[in-house]
Amino acid sequence: MSIIETYIQRHPRSQALFDQAQTLFPGGVTHDGRYITPFPLYVERCAGARKWDVDGNELIDYWMGHGALLLGHGHPAIVAAVQRQMERGVHYGAEHELSLRWAHLIKRLFNGIEQVRFTASGTEATMMALRLARAYTGKPIIIRFVGHYHGWHDMLARDTTDDTLPVGLFDGLVESTIVAPTDLTYVEDILRKRSDVAGVILEPTGASYGAVPLPAGFLRDLRQLTWKYGVLLICDEIVTGFRVAPGGAQQREGIIADLTTLAKVMAGGLPGGAVGGRADILKHLAFGDAAWNQTRKIRHFGTFNAAPLAAAAGIAMLEIVADGAPCAYAATLGATLVAGMNAELRKRRLEGWAAYGDGSIIHVVAGCSTGFTPGELDPRTPTDELKRGGDPRLVHLLRLGMINHGVDLMRGRSGFFSTAHTSADVAATIAAFAATLDAIGEPDAQPQPGASRQR
Numbered sequence: 001m002s003i004i005e006t007y008i009q010r011h012p013r014s015q016a017l018f019d020q021a022q023t024l025f026p027g028g029v030t031h032d033g034r035y036i037t038p039f040p041l042y043v044e045r046c047a048g049a050r051k052w053d054v055d056g057n058e059l060i061d062y063w064m065g066h067g068a069l070l071l072g073h074g075h076p077a078i079v080a081a082v083q084r085q086m087e088r089g090v091h092y093g094a095e096h097e098l099s100l101r102w103a104h105l106i107k108r109l110f111n112g113i114e115q116v117r118f119t120a121s122g123t124e125a126t127m128m129a130l131r132l133a134r135a136y137t138g139k140p141i142i143i144r145f146v147g148h149y150h151g152w153h154d155m156l157a158r159d160t161t162d163d164t165l166p167v168g169l170f171d172g173l174v175e176s177t178i179v180a181p182t183d184l185t186y187v188e189d190i191l192r193k194r195s196d197v198a199g200v201i202l203e204p205t206g207a208s209y210g211a212v213p214l215p216a217g218f219l220r221d222l223r224q225l226t227w228k229y230g231v232l233l234i235c236d237e238i239v240t241g242f243r244v245a246p247g248g249a250q251q252r253e254g255i256i257a258d259l260t261t262l263a264k265v266m267a268g269g270l271p272g273g274a275v276g277g278r279a280d281i282l283k284h285l286a287f288g289d290a291a292w293n294q295t296r297k298i299r300h301f302g303t304f305n306a307a308p309l310a311a312a313a314g315i316a317m318l319e320i321v322a323d324g325a326p327c328a329y330a331a332t333l334g335a336t337l338v339a340g341m342n343a344e345l346r347k348r349r350l351e352g353w354a355a356y357g358d359g360s361i362i363h364v365v366a367g368c369s370t371g372f373t374p375g376e377l378d379p380r381t382p383t384d385e386l387k388r389g390g391d392p393r394l395v396h397l398l399r400l401g402m403i404n405h406g407v408d409l410m411r412g413r414s415g416f417f418s419t420a421h422t423s424a425d426v427a428a429t430i431a432a433f434a435a436t437l438d439a440i441g442e443p444d445a446q447p448q449p450g451a452s453r454q455r
């Protein structure tokens, strides 16, 4: 039986739910990343590093709440904090002390954060960071990098250097961003020629949380360059914050951004985000006299800013994450999985395939056009190819094949480790990977044989 046939056979109830979902949701899904043919998985329950789908299949989960769940599903400290808070109220319509404790923890872990403003999501946090940069500098232009993702709002929707506009946007909306390659000469050239740049925003470990790694030293050099030209550096640490290190990529690289955007781990698995940074910049959210309020203050509302449940979960999470042990543990597992997957790729001599990663975040690419030695990612591989994981047909088979073998990789090509994962999970994942590679390469089992060129 082919990978796709096996997937269909093992998931009848997911298929039935998807049939209904198509009448309710455009495309049948609630998030583009969860869309998959012939239908997505419907999950009923999660615990630790596991999830169980509606057909009773048990899976090792590498989505981990899209990266939010560094302590795994249902960590007792977070569950207890949220349960306690449920009884005290989910929304006070008032300021509350939990938000102070949450902000204190964030400040303690992020060197450059002097003040914080909470938002309801990561997308809102990057929207806010851009507005702050413009308000502070009085300049309109933001430089961002090809393929870096900062949420789905209009201002940062375009992530390519060509002129194609994302659907639903029109020219005027995107003119204030410049999309640059991750090339500092290119960025310096813009900064030298233009005096209207407010700031530069980036994912500090590379596009899609490191799927497209940055050139060595890029973050540090960009920090120097932004200082040199007097523009703000905005680090989008929505994935990397509290994960690659308690103080995010900035702590690890020894730099301090002017503004930092946070979400995911920060909110303990509940919805929430924040912008943090220099007090003189965040001051543009504060009240002043009538003239200031009218001309310099950013208006900011948001029903669920610093929502008590998210604050309770976030505090519980950050108190545990603070000493760095969870990041370090999860990173060790990530490195073991990468090594194990690459060994399987080398055994099968699969050119253009590699596993790689950054601590607790791993990526797999399948059948890249650069055809590199198995396991040795070629940095010249095009950004869009790395972001989609290589050959889309192979990534699709990998995603379904891994699910058939009890492993749910994020979009079939990435994974987030948590403290709930174990080395036994890693061994099981490597075995599932080996079995999936064999199934992909099995000509009789696949209508379209999937393995890329063999050496």
Ligand SMILES: Cc1ncc(COP(=O)(O)O)c(C=O)c1O
Pocket: 066, 121, 122, 123, 124, 126, 149, 150, 151, 152, 203, 209, 236, 237, 238, 239, 263, 264, 273
């Ligand atoms: C780097 C980065 N920035 C921003 C966002 C948007 O965050 P949210 O999904 O909470 O709106 C994401 C989400 O994946 C992200 O990865």
